[in-house]
Amino acid sequence: MNHQEFPTCQQCGKGVLVPLSDYGREGACILYKAWVCINPECGFNLRIDNGDISRGEPISEKPTRRN
Secondary structure (H helix, E strand, O other): OOHHHOOEOOOOOOOEEEEEEEEOOOOOEEEEEEEEEOOOOOOOEEEEEOOEEEEOOOOOOOOOOOO
C-alpha cells in the first residue's frame, strides 16, 4: 500500500489516515490496530482493542526502551 492508496481523513479533509500495527500480549503481530490522521492539527484516530472499536481517544507516544 503506497501513500496514494491511504484514505483521506473524513474529519479534517486535509490529512490521510495511516495504519499502525502493534503486538499482542503473546507477541503476535496485530496489523492495522489503529488508523491515525497525519495532520497534526486534526488528531483523528480509530483503534481496535480486544474487538472493541474506539474513536478519538488520546494518542501518546511511549518512550523507547533502552537496553
